[in-house]
Amino acid sequence: MPRKEVPPMPPLDGSIQYLKGVGPSFAKKFEKLGITTVRDLLLHYPRRYIDYSQPYTVASAPYDVDCCVRATVLQKEPDRRIRGGRVLTRVLAADDSGTLNLSWFNASYAAQNLEIGETYYFEGRVGGTLTRREILHPLVRTQAQVSLSPLLPVYGATEGLPSGRISRCVEAALPAAADLPDPLPPELLTRYRMPPKSEAVRAIHAPHSTEEAAAARRRLIFEELYILQLGIFLLRSHGRRAAGAPMRPLDLEPFWRSLPYEPTGAQRRATQEITADLCRNTPMNRLLQGDVGSGKTLVAAAAIWYAAQNGWQSALLAPTEILARQHAATLADRLEPFGVNVTLLVGGMKAAERRVALAAIEDGRAGLVVGTHAVLTDKVVFKNLGLAIVDEQHRFGVRQRGVLVGKARSPHLLVMSATPIPRTLGLLLYGDLDISVLDELPPGRKPIKTWFITGRKRRDMYGYLDQQIEAGHQVYIVCPAIEENELDSGMKAVKQYYEDTACALLPHRRIGLLHGKLKPKEKDEIMQQFKEGKLDVLVSTTVIEVGVDVPNATVMVIENAERFGLSALHQLRGRVGRGAADSCCILISDNENDSVKERLHFLCHTSDGFAVARYDLEHRGPGDFFGEAQHGLPTLRVADLVQDTRTLKVAQQEAKELLTKDPNLALPEHRELSDEVERLFATAGAMN
Template sequence: MPDINSDIQYLKGVGPAYAKKFAKLGIYTIRDLLLHYPRRYIDYSQPYTVVSAPFDVDCCVKATVLQRDPDRRIKGGRMLSHVLAGDDTGMLALSWFNAPYAAEKLEPGTEYYFEGRVGGMMTRREILHPLVRTEAQVAAAPLLPVYGSTEGLPAARLTRCAQLALEYVAQLDDPLPPELLTRYRMPPKADAVRAIHAPRDAADAAAARRRLIFEELYILQLGIFLMRGHGRKITGAPMRELDLAPFWRSLPYAPTGAQRRSAEEICHDLCGQTPMNRLLQGDVGSGKTLVAAAAIWFAAQNGWQSAMLAPTEILARQHAANLADRLEPFGVNVTLLVGGMKAAEKRVALAAIADGRAGLVVGTHAVLTDSVVFKNLGLAIVDEQHRFGVRQRGILAGKANNPHLLVMSATPIPRTLGLLMYGDLDISILDELPPGRKPIKTWFITGKKRRDMYGFLEKQIAAGHQVYIVCPAIEENEMDSGMKAVKQYYEQVACPLLPGRRIGLLHGKMKPKDKDEVMQQFKAGELDVLVSTTVIEVGVDVPNATVMVIENAERFGLSALHQLRGRVGRGAANSCCILISDNEGEAVRQRLHFLCRTSDGFAVAKYDLETRGPGDFFGEAQHGLPTLHVADLVQDTRTLTVAQQEAKALLALDPNLAKPEHKALSDEVERLFATAGAMN
């Protein structure tokens, strides 16, 4: 007899072949299936009449079967089954292709519930391939769960298997302390899981969701606080207070108040007993690198090495060059370490890192390899947080005895959400742009104006400026909904419309060396135009680039568009960003017009979160956090706040969840964070 931890193939109705399909959904055991919650429900308890059913929306209609027509073969060899149903208000035509058994089950004169997308005309509605349920089935389970599925695994089979798995639900351990269940009037875990898969009614489903959302956020917060606790050991790099004035005096311009404040916060942390764990968050162009330079200078004056990780080789080279200008006058040697270096160069760099001559190491993932040994790493800096998971942060921190950690991100996150998400990081915010940064004008046009726009680009190039053009695709087969694939765009649009101009092409499938070469050419002014996918998104400085054109702008989240826009406006000339989209959806047009009106990254982020949700906002990686299954970091902030308070209270009593009664809770924390590699 299988138990809850048995392989999914041993559940009745699965077997080895379907087990492979379940694996694609991350379901390997019966427990995994029980914890694969429905995305939504079809509510059969309040059906529409035929005439009141809304057009082109999935809904449920209650009607009586009037007649069943004989099956007939149609063009292409498909078999069409047709049934006519109706009620007092009108007629409903039901059709199935190659599914004669679906129609055969229906008895004329009997009332059924039909669910699907309603089409047809006012007097005669129709549904293609409806789901059908009887009165008895609806009475037993008025809400039918709908699950995220995968190719080759029919939705009906997944639903049936989930119902069969409920036989094992009593074997689920309840990780929540009993006093929490009482305090917040929540059902036990087994009852909640049973109710989310087979709710008696909408209230039953809502109570189950509420309990499971709380549990997930509670475990998330415990995990984050435990990680923070692990970082709260005594630092291996103690530092003494120093005046930053010599560093500020060496600059050719005065820092902003926000830069001074953030640098002071960081240096204060560096002098603390426990390792710093700080997020430096600032809008595009707010001067994060200068604040990092101040921290590196401070560490070097205290005799410690620093390491800075960048997500791409070109960005690592740019940081190394900029930081060398700032730091080498103070005797801080800046060493570059990237994958594309020659073996001899790499040997020299590794020796300098090991014997301490390298005061600052700037590099890519190459810095995380085993061959890199620091003499005395005191400060680790990670640039562009969302390109690095928590695991990479951990490896970098493991290169020394509890070094200080500074994470820099240009994705502005509304502060409340940031504090909740980064429970393991303190936050410094750069909310002022350095003087001299001119606002970037943003326009939104349709494809009809493209030719006129190219005339404008020609004038800009003639005036000695450079242009970015971004297209969101690579191969032709990705050209759904008329999207311009970047190669095709380069050959058929950009080159013919800008004859005689030097145009470069950059996309994600190129080798890193080739990408770097094209980017360096553009940076050096050897190209007038760069046609690219979003590989230019992060941080590269080309002061002479004044125009950013974004094709199919509706394909990007607002925060991503804002990041791209920030690639221009880095020099003295006026800059602009042109968004092109032929999408006629009202929501899309509103979003793009919003971007034209505002240049504040925090306002953009807030709008993006509210209109698109955190999945789109953070992309797949969710900033190195574990994937959440029921909770939503935006919608459930009130629950998140309560979960955070309760997690703090529990850890005050049991700092490492070591007590026997908290074992189930500790196991759940490990399980949730295994997806992010965060507890390593």
């Protein structure tokens, strides 16, 4: 019988579909992880490893923790059918210190190859009692397997594509790692004693020791941060070379005198930094960062006024239609007395309104255009756009920012964010931008009282909410999920909570429901009803986090508060306290973990968003306020912007030195490096 031919290895940029063990069906599942080529798969690094080289004894295995236990099989029980039609398979194992129950549901095959009297390595979460431990659905490895590969990689997986399947596909692809070109200059590899790229990729997927895995990871982290920094510096230098919309110096006092209140020192300072940029011959690239309620919109208004007095149009891009309408109304009050025409452009406009707005933008009558993504469409043509402003920067990728800037010949750019980020990290995250910080709150803003309670006090709290509504105020209630999750029944699902809790405990009040699965128009309608006082209570997911101003809302209730990072909780808290009445935020959690309680108590005693951000960084890492999109920067595969700051500084310095010698990475020996920068930044559209 002829031997079955092994399919040839597809090239690095060839489809993963043709790799042994993948095929069309699994290729579609790999797409969900952003993996379409052999190269993508090789660069899908393990999240962690299961270390089989130092197993626990049965008695010493930590309770309720994933770990590896070495034990000998004593007995295999017959399969039995249990309630719900499931089949339970059980095996008894032991060592000198105790016995270990191993159980599988609907997976009788898992125990078929286990031999009585043989010793195996079992990995999983240990439960049971001190004298009789148990593991449900353990991973099993033999002594021979552990000797060959003591560290088992664990990969980020998706539905229908578990880590084990990914691991087998990576194993099939590993020979292609030898073809990976090395973007790092040879002198860097020598200076920092780093292995070549192909060797590092092989070692991170199939390390022979923890030391080898660590060395591979260090090299790949350095490479990623080095390429990130090169890309950021190139973006910055491209902006610096372009000719902007130069403006002449003006006295801002007429604008400040028109206000019904005195601006803060921070607002004046930030405006001064912005107007200095506007008067340069290169376009401004500046981030205006300020805590909730610090008055960023007023600074933006001053910049728009300055541009208008110089004869330039401005555009402000907001993430939602309701926020765009709010900005348009606020800015019209500030600017129209100076003859600056404010034009709104959103998706929900009627065709006739839209035609009028487009004509005003094109012939220059619109001094300021406020809108949503509608401003980015091809039909929008500016006469002389000089200043582009993006509100809530992390809601827009770098590509969208670039589309707005592309509406004119290198206009000045101001991006605004209410997400507090410690300055050192901000300089990296927004490395192509200068930074202005608003670190004062306007006078008259009352502090928001914050309380932490457990679910036992929920009914009493609803009595307090009823009193607040009776006094004419409104209430937000935020839940972290849309539908009840079977695996996590403690999580307050917003739909069920709305019906079973909010409507039941406040039967005579007007209650609205808002979540991310609603259509944008439906969301805006519900939010508008709440803003106009037609609803007493808004039960919502975190979609209310971004900037809608409802001065009459005085209470923010956050269920399952432990599910949110402190920075997210701080953002939500900032939705109240915008009027004259006293406001409060109530955090509800039944979580008994001491560190969770400590975090929530910390928030009760501080109102400083930058202190909150620092605490989040130190205790939970950057994910809480950067999110997966990392504010429009490329998605990093292996580096951590917080944990790897030391490597980052070195990479930053090396990137600067290289660009002094080759400012555009144009030399032939830097071709691969240039390609890697393009490839990394393609994930955010930043180099387009």
